[in-house]
Amino acid sequence: MASSSMLNGAESLTLIRKIAPKGLGFTGSELSGRCFPKMTVVSYGKISKSRKTLGGVRCSSSSLSSSRPSSQPRFIQHKKEAFWFYRFLSIVYDHVINPGHWTEDMRDDALEPADLSDRNMIVVDVGGGTGFTTLGIVKHVDAKNVTILDQSPHQLAKAKEKEALKDCKIIEGDAEDLPFRTDYADRYVSAGSIEYWPDPQRGIKEAYRVLKLGGKACLIGPVYPTFWLSRFFADVWMLFPKEEEYIEWFTKAGFKNVQLKRIGPKWYRGVRRHGLIMGCSVTGVKPASGDSPLKLGPKEEDVEKPVNSFTFFLRFILGITAAAYYVLVPIYMWIKDLIFPKGMPI
Numbered sequence: 001m002a003s004s005s006m007l008n009g010a011e012s013l014t015l016i017r018k019i020a021p022k023g024l025g026f027t028g029s030e031l032s033g034r035c036f037p038k039m040t041v042v043s044y045g046k047i048s049k050s051r052k053t054l055g056g057v058r059c060s061s062s063s064l065s066s067s068r069p070s071s072q073p074r075f076i077q078h079k080k081e082a083f084w085f086y087r088f089l090s091i092v093y094d095h096v097i098n099p100g101h102w103t104e105d106m107r108d109d110a111l112e113p114a115d116l117s118d119r120n121m122i123v124v125d126v127g128g129g130t131g132f133t134t135l136g137i138v139k140h141v142d143a144k145n146v147t148i149l150d151q152s153p154h155q156l157a158k159a160k161e162k163e164a165l166k167d168c169k170i171i172e173g174d175a176e177d178l179p180f181r182t183d184y185a186d187r188y189v190s191a192g193s194i195e196y197w198p199d200p201q202r203g204i205k206e207a208y209r210v211l212k213l214g215g216k217a218c219l220i221g222p223v224y225p226t227f228w229l230s231r232f233f234a235d236v237w238m239l240f241p242k243e244e245e246y247i248e249w250f251t252k253a254g255f256k257n258v259q260l261k262r263i264g265p266k267w268y269r270g271v272r273r274h275g276l277i278m279g280c281s282v283t284g285v286k287p288a289s290g291d292s293p294l295k296l297g298p299k300e301e302d303v304e305k306p307v308n309s310f311t312f313f314l315r316f317i318l319g320i321t322a323a324a325y326y327v328l329v330p331i332y333m334w335i336k337d338l339i340f341p342k343g344m345p346i
Contacts, residue, residue: 072235075319098132100330101277102192103265107136110263110281114187114218116140121186124149124210126175126203127193131159133220134168137189143167149178150193176202176299180210183289187211191220192278195238199299201249208253208292217255219246219282220263225275230329234275237322246282254292255284265330267337269346274329 111133116123119142125134128148137146147169150156156170173179175193188207197203207217222240225231234240241249243260250258261281264272272279336346 074238075236075315075322100327100334101265102132104136106263106265106278107133107191108139110191110220110261110278111136111189111218113259113261113281113283114189115216116187118186119145121145122184123147123187123189124178124180124185126178126188126190126207127151127196128159129155129192131162131165131168133189133191134159134165135162138164138168141187147171147180149173149175151175176206178206178210182209182291183212184210185212186215188215188217189220190218194219194221195240195277197239199296200239200241200245201252201294202296202299204249204255205253205292205294205296208255208286208294209290211286213286213289215286217250217284217286219250220278221246221280221282223262223272223276223279225273227273227275230274230325233322233325237319237326240275243280246280250282250284252294253284254287254294256287258282258284265333267330267334269337271333271346274333275326277326 116137117140119140121141123137123141123146125131125137125146125148128134128150129152131148134146134148143165144167146165148156148159148165149171150159151172151174153172156172159165159168159170171179175190175197176199188211190203190207194200194203204217204219207219211217222234222238224240224242225234246260247258259282261283262272262279263281264270264276264279268276333346340346
């Protein structure tokens with residue numbers, strides 16, 4: 001099984017398994033906006049509107065990432081660039097990307113907190129892509145009750161080819177503007193999608209809206225690296241949130257009983273300093289019917305707005321170059337796992 005641990009609670013969030021900081025890269029790192037204390041047990045204090053406390057260390061709200069700061073251009077954190085990125089990546093996604101970043105045991109481990117306990121549940125898989133995560137969902141829920149949504153028709157075409165998903169509803173759509181009625185689903189699942197959302201808070205707010213009372217959202221996504229070179233390429237490529245950002249987004253959207261479970265490829269041995277494309281599984285429960293109590297302004301990105309072709313092409317090439325780095329990282333970690341004796345830090 002993939003290595004994992006759980007962080008629990010929105011107002012009193014604690015790391016319940018003690019993990020050596022060298023493996024996770026906490027000590028002296030920037031994993032949490034330089035706000036984690038130098039200890040192996042991490043506590044999240046109650047989050048207020050103006051500031052929050054992490055393990056007794058006060059952090060200003062400015063330590064949280066804005067949607068796209070200039071120091072973090074995130075060239076593929078745009079819907080148009082992401083569309084074309086997956087136009088080509090969809091061809092090899094299941095054979096090249098998943099084996100290095102999103103294995104079957106990781107998927108099953110990440111979906112466990114979603115509590116897919118009833119085959120008659122209505123489940124939406126947002127950003128479902130080629131259906132790899134959906135294959136894990138339909139182990140527990142009848143395919144006819146599952147909807148796969150993605151903005152990429154090329155990714156969805158791969159999902160349609162999978163026999164186990166033939167009874168699923170497959171639709172194109174926007175994670176930040178879901179085509180489902182309020183109080184529709186029992187479970188909301190999204191894996192490997194948030195990194196392309198221009199406004200992640202809006203996407204999580206939508207997750208809240210479409211769930212029924214007592215429904216649970218399960219969002220699986222990247223974690224921010226601490227190693228300088230990995231951090232550089234992450235900032236150029238796409239959104240790698242910090243762990244406390246996930247917690248804050250869920251809490252602001254109105255979710256209760258928020259939990260964060262750490263995941264990663266088994267050959268990483270718990271190492272997180274390079275960041276992980278699939279690094280955590282965050283869950284929250286909807287406590288009341290209706291829309292999220294959070295009020296937001298206009299959408300961050302207008303996909304209908306014309307773009308300069310040269311600028312688009314330059315952004316696209318730079319984003320792909322950064323992505324290539326993260327194709328090499330799991331190979332590097334796999335080789336280190338083979339070379340270094342078990343039990344020795346890598």
